[in-house]
Amino acid sequence: MTENIIELQNVDTIYxxxxxxxxxxxxxxxxxxxxxxxxxxxxxxxxxxxxxxxxLIPYTSGTGHVFGKExxxxxxxxxxxxxxxxxxxxxxxxxxxxxxxxxxxxxxGKIGLFRFATKRDWELVRHNMDIxxxxxxxxxxxxxxxxxxxxxxLLARALSQEPKLLLLDEPFSNLDLSARRKxxxxxxxxxxxxxxxxVMVSHDLNFIPQRCSRVVVLDKGRIIMDDRRENIxxxxxITTIFHKEESRx
Amino acid sequence: xxxxxLAILITSVLGSILAGxxxxxxxxxxxxxxxxxIGYCMSHAAFAGAAFxxxxxxxxxxxxxxxxxxxxxxxxxxxxxxxxxxxxxxxxLFSIMIALAFIFLNFIPGQAASGxxxxxxxxxxxxxxxxxxxLLGILSATLIMFITVFYKEILSIMFHRKLADATGINTKxxxxxxxxxxxxxxSLSLRLVGGLLVFALIVNPTSTAYxxxxxxxxxxxxxxxxxxxxCLIGFWLSMAANFPIGASxxxxxxxxxxxxxxxxxxxxxxxxxDVKIN
Ligand SMILES: Nc1ncnc2c1ncn2[C@@H]1O[C@H](COP(=O)(O)OP(=O)(O)O)[C@@H](O)[C@H]1O
Ligand SMILES: [Mg+2]
Numbered sequence: 001m002t003e004n005i006i007e008l009q010n011v012d013t014i015y016x017x018x019x020x021x022x023x024x025x026x027x028x029x030x031x032x033x034x035x036x037x038x039x040x041x042x043x044x045x046x047x048x049x050x051x052x053x054x055x056l057i058p059y060t061s062g063t064g065h066v067f068g069k070e071x072x073x074x075x076x077x078x079x080x081x082x083x084x085x086x087x088x089x090x091x092x093x094x095x096x097x098x099x100x101x102x103x104x105x106x107x108x109g110k111i112g113l114f115r116f117a118t119k120r121d122w123e124l125v126r127h128n129m130d131i132x133x134x135x136x137x138x139x140x141x142x143x144x145x146x147x148x149x150x151x152x153x154l155l156a157r158a159l160s161q162e163p164k165l166l167l168l169d170e171p172f173s174n175l176d177l178s179a180r181r182k183x184x185x186x187x188x189x190x191x192x193x194x195x196x197x198x199v200m201v202s203h204d205l206n207f208i209p210q211r212c213s214r215v216v217v218l219d220k221g222r223i224i225m226d227d228r229r230e231n232i233x234x235x236x237x238i239t240t241i242f243h244k245e246e247s248r249x
Numbered sequence: 250x251x252x253x254x255l256a257i258l259i260t261s262v263l264g265s266i267l268a269g270x271x272x273x274x275x276x277x278x279x280x281x282x283x284x285x286x287i288g289y290c291m292s293h294a295a296f297a298g299a300a301f302x303x304x305x306x307x308x309x310x311x312x313x314x315x316x317x318x319x320x321x322x323x324x325x326x327x328x329x330x331x332x333x334x335x336x337x338x339x340x341x342l343f344s345i346m347i348a349l350a351f352i353f354l355n356f357i358p359g360q361a362a363s364g365x366x367x368x369x370x371x372x373x374x375x376x377x378x379x380x381x382x383x384l385l386g387i388l389s390a391t392l393i394m395f396i397t398v399f400y401k402e403i404l405s406i407m408f409h410r411k412l413a414d415a416t417g418i419n420t421k422x423x424x425x426x427x428x429x430x431x432x433x434x435x436s437l438s439l440r441l442v443g444g445l446l447v448f449a450l451i452v453n454p455t456s457t458a459y460x461x462x463x464x465x466x467x468x469x470x471x472x473x474x475x476x477x478x479x480c481l482i483g484f485w486l487s488m489a490a491n492f493p494i495g496a497s498x499x500x501x502x503x504x505x506x507x508x509x510x511x512x513x514x515x516x517x518x519x520x521x522x523d524v525k526i527n
Binding site for chain 1: 463
């Protein structure tokens, strides 16, 4: 096994029915234990990149490995150890699910077919709801949460999977400034205590967690920079990309 | 009130209970997985299939199942990818199935043609036979086992299919299992409720259950109970007032649904909140 948890070589991903690849010529190596942020304007291909890593969207050329295993061939297997917090989506306010059950669904794949959740599984659920600060919410309907609370439940869900790799798609998008700070602290704590590799996606240049040492910049489906956080934040290129983005909006 | 021999009464009551159970259990899946239009299409395909069977003197149940499975096989992959053309194909198949059903009905041989035709159109409690009861019983037991054994996978898929996929669940297998169980449920209930109305028995009880609970467990238990209740009351109503059985079951389930929307605690809270905001 290599020391890289993720290895993508010359990867292109084209959506079915499209001609132009959503991500193109991606070369990305992530070491075990790293905490990296992928930034880029809307439509840059960040979500596509994350879903290429966990095999939800098959890449169309190049090679990709996670945990040293070829992604397409072993996708069912590797997914059991990848926690995915999906980009914010609207949940039906009347959705018939309690928070604790949603957190438990994170473990469904790992527990495996024909097996039932045990006491230990429920303990993990409770433990992870505690960690994200949603202790009292076990019996609450999932549709009745604020955006930030929902985000935290989705994070607890991914953590209850006991993943080796955590993929976070815009985890700060629905949070106000103080909630963002708390979320950052939380991610730092998770990174410290659980020895999880974190790959986070953000379209907001101003919010890259302190803990994150490496930043990858994605624009129009290509990686245009991959460097230490300080170097990225002070580069000229970044301001032009994101300045363009802001003036367009 | 129509007087029935005991044996027929028992068969009819059991038939109502089992059909109510299988349809409104599948409803929980169909409603939450947005399979309403595909299920609607499948139940009309089952109707056309039954008519086809009667026309060529083939087992109408088997041909109903074959037709609805065929529809599931065509529509399933399209709807799964949420392709734009899936709505077009659904509309196309739906109208074609109804048209075919009426053509087949027209050509059912023999003197009893119009009676038979009306029976699968409106449903008829007396056409529920011993075989139907056995098959409905087997399907009910299978569904209970399916839900018990795969409860955590089902819950995960119902919440968010992509996230379920991302944790290593084979959601495609479950998706098609749900479609095929729905095909069985509508085909087996066709004789009781009738081809035009069977889908209402899938949707109404479940939609009623969704008005009351936030806990999926409670929904998966209460939806079949509401379905069974609607079928039994509908059965009684059809005996008492000499209504067609299918229509009275559907009317009962629709009234129950309407009342539940009016008294729904879920909606009430929401309304209050809306007022506050305004
Ligand atoms: N399901 C899809 N089918 C076709 N094109 C898509 C699909 N999803 C995203 N795209 C396209 O791929 C590009 C990258 O999208 P995405 O990865 O969602 O960007 P980001 O997450 O950075 O905002 C965009 O141009 C988008 O329009
Ligand atoms: Mg995105």
